Amino acid sequence: MTGRKDELAANLAKVERRIADACEAAGRAREEVTLIVVTKTYPASDVRILSELGVRHVAENRDQDAAPKAAECSDLPLTWHFVGQLQTNKVRSVVGYADLVQSVDRARLVTALSKEAVRQEREIGCLLQVALDAGEGGRGERGGVGPDGIEELGEMVARAPGLRLDGLMTVAPLTGQYAGRELAAFERLMDLSTDLRRAHPAANMVSAGMSADLEQAVAAGATHVRVGTAVLGVRPGLG
Numbered sequence: 001m002t003g004r005k006d007e008l009a010a011n012l013a014k015v016e017r018r019i020a021d022a023c024e025a026a027g028r029a030r031e032e033v034t035l036i037v038v039t040k041t042y043p044a045s046d047v048r049i050l051s052e053l054g055v056r057h058v059a060e061n062r063d064q065d066a067a068p069k070a071a072e073c074s075d076l077p078l079t080w081h082f083v084g085q086l087q088t089n090k091v092r093s094v095v096g097y098a099d100l101v102q103s104v105d106r107a108r109l110v111t112a113l114s115k116e117a118v119r120q121e122r123e124i125g126c127l128l129q130v131a132l133d134a135g136e137g138g139r140g141e142r143g144g145v146g147p148d149g150i151e152e153l154g155e156m157v158a159r160a161p162g163l164r165l166d167g168l169m170t171v172a173p174l175t176g177q178y179a180g181r182e183l184a185a186f187e188r189l190m191d192l193s194t195d196l197r198r199a200h201p202a203a204n205m206v207s208a209g210m211s212a213d214l215e216q217a218v219a220a221g222a223t224h225v226r227v228g229t230a231v232l233g234v235r236p237g238l239g
């Protein structure tokens with residue numbers, strides 16, 4: 001266990017240095033960027049160590065793994081983010097532990113989240129997941145609403161009881177015009193955030209950047225980076 005703590009501490013220090021350097025290069029204050037550690041596929045014991053090391057935000061992408069982990073870690077001062085594609089039949093479970101859902105991408109999901117948040121007397125922060133590779137009126141390969149669907153979906157979240165519209169999230173596209181152009185993709189997300197904030201000034205979270213591209217996300221203006229591998233190690237298999 002001590003070995004794992006040393007390993008995670010060293011990895012966290014490296015990631016912290018990368019974020020600090022990226023902030024400095026961009027002329028941004030370090031406090032403008034929040035680190036969210038993506039703990040998917042890793043055990044609750046790692047989440048506990050991360051909490052001891054000062055991590056305050058963790059993210060998960062599959063309810064089956066996240067629900068028992070969050071229950072085991074319910075005594076820790078952590079904010080839980082759900083970042084995976086979310087089926088409506090998992091909403092009841094996810095609303096039980098997630099403080100924010102970053103993968104809101106369709107009306108049916110908004111309705112289900114709202115209903116369940118009201119039932120459980122919770123307020124859920126919502127980020128719209130934007131698919132920058134979506135075609136006109138379409139959705140992304142890995143979920144996400146196309147840029148032209150943001151306004152309407154944002155309005156729906158803002159009006160939904162039990163939900164709070166917090167901002168936008170994206171994953172750098174692997175296909176389409178932004179493939180291999182992470183900085184351009186994140187700058188586009190930033191422009192979309194500026195548009196959204198005209199109608200919803202408080203929806204100022206911009207969640208972008210992972211282990212491989214957090215520098216580009218910080219350069220573009222992201223407020224939250226979601227880092228898994230660089231802190232916890234390479235995940236076995238898919239996940």
Ligand SMILES: *Cc1c(COP(=O)(O)O)cnc(C)c1O
Pocket residue numbers: 038040061083084171209210211212226227228229230239
């Ligand atoms: C897994 C995951 C991450 C973290 O990815 P790494 O490359 O391991 O840093 C970030 N965001 C989402 C939505 C993820 O599913």
